[in-house]
Amino acid sequence: MTDTGNKKYDYLVVGSGLFGATFTHEMMKAGKRCLVIDKRDHQGGNIHCKNIEGINVHWYGAHIFHTNDKMLWDYVNQFAEFNRYTNSPIANFKGELYNLPFNMNTFYKLWGTKTPEEARAEIARQIEHLEISEPKNLEEQAQKLVGTDIYEKLIKHYTEKQWGKKATELPAFIIKRLPVRFTYDNNYFNDKYQGIPIGGYNKIIEGLLQNCEVKLNVDFFDDIDHWKSMADKIVFTGKIDAYFNFQYGELEYRSLTYELEVHDTENYQGNAVMNFTDGETPYTRVYEHKHFEFGTQPKTVITKEYPVQETRNAEPYYPVNDEKNMAMLKKYQDLAEQEPNVIFGGRLAEYRYYDMHQVIASALAKSRNELKLSKT
Structure with a gap:
């Protein structure tokens, strides 16, 4: 990458979630100048936690780190120690309970x-x-x-x-990848490494973005020209269709809304994750957050998760990867290839569902590639 000398930063990173934070961390280690902006009032994207009643509440739904890749496991353990949490959800069908x-x-x-x-x-x-x-x-x-x-x-x-x-x-x-086991094993994931960072996921993001300039409550789209003028390259982790002003239409997502409750009891449901599998209960899952970290606080916090159709005002979660949307995505990807100074990365920019370890792996791969290019 040629430094024009006119730009204050080498990279403007739009979005402080796992992709943006990991990419930024690797660039800063290499001596690059980075600015991270995020439209939310916090960093960390959807892995952000809020402390309520002494409990780390997964604000955007449960996140359980799991991987078979020792390199990725060691990478996240730089920033926080992980506990021994094993995901073993319970299915509740009209009051009947089953292991998952x-x-x-x-x-x-x-x-x-x-x-x-x-x-x-x-x-x-x-x-x-x-x-x-x-x-x-x-x-x-x-x-x-x-x-x-x-x-x-x-x-x-x-x-x-x-x-x-x-x-x-x-x-x-x-x-097709639904786990079905003919053993007495309630561990949802087959991965060798699994757990929750002790102290919550904010510790991971804080470690990744340590010493980096981060501006919150900043919407890239409010002043695109200004933000583009700040850096030689942009790392964009938002919705790829939004970047191109939805010119081919809007990619579909399913979204979620959450209802948080604080209960004056030490233990509400006895498990971190309970799925409600009947048609009458409007929510799909209830999380009891303290169980992710084996909490013993006198109160407990639960979150009920409701699926909804995504709109521009709702948070996009699950891409609808049907033929219509994938054909639309191809058009946006063709446009993205014509933007040599923009790196598109993460679940929204790539329109794919990523587990956390996959997001980190993708960011590491793209950062390595970018560092190679900058040396040529």
Whole structure:
């Protein structure tokens, strides 16, 4: 990268979430001048935590760090020590409780099966008449994986609430990676490394952005020309369609809203994550935040999570990666390629669902590539 000498910064980073913060950290280690701006009143994007009643509340829904990559695990452990939290959600269907992910404990509760052979035989018996060879939609994919009982009680209504569509209208790939185990194992993730940073995720972001200039309550789109004039290159982590003024239309997302409650009790539900899988309960999940860090505070804080259709005023969470949206994305990606001084990164700029470790890996890869380019 050639320094024109006229710009105050090498990089203007739009967004202080995990991608922006990781990219900035790597650039600053290399001696680059960075400015980070964020339209919110806090840094950290959706992993931001608020301390309420001495509890680190995951403000934008539960975030559980997990990875098989030791390099990434070591990377985040630079900034905070992680605890031994293991994600073992509970499914609540009209007051009946089941272990997740679907495993031998789930099968025993439903059918009384005690061996993997018995459980497999029961699933096969349930779907024999359906004659599903190549699943055409989410419903058929789920039935093929776990049978009709589990589909009806623990998947169908939950998924339809989450996506706002009938399961028969949703593509099969959404559920292809559904964890199904024929062992008595309630650990949701297969990854070797898993936990929550002790003291909350803010410690990670604070470590990544240490000594960096960060401006909050600043919307890039309020004065694009001004912000572009500040740096040689822009790292944009917002919505790619918004960057190009929605000229090809708006990419669809599902969003979430949250209802927070403080309860004057030490323990509300006995678990960090409970999924409500019936069709009548309007929310999909309830988080009890203290259990992420094995808290013993006298009060507790819970969050009820409600899925909604994303609008421009709602926070976009889950991209709707159907054919229509992916065709629109390709048009925006073509425009992005014509912007040599803009690096698009993160879930919104790339229109893809990322786990936290994947966001960090992507930011590290792009920062390494950028440092190579700057030396040529």
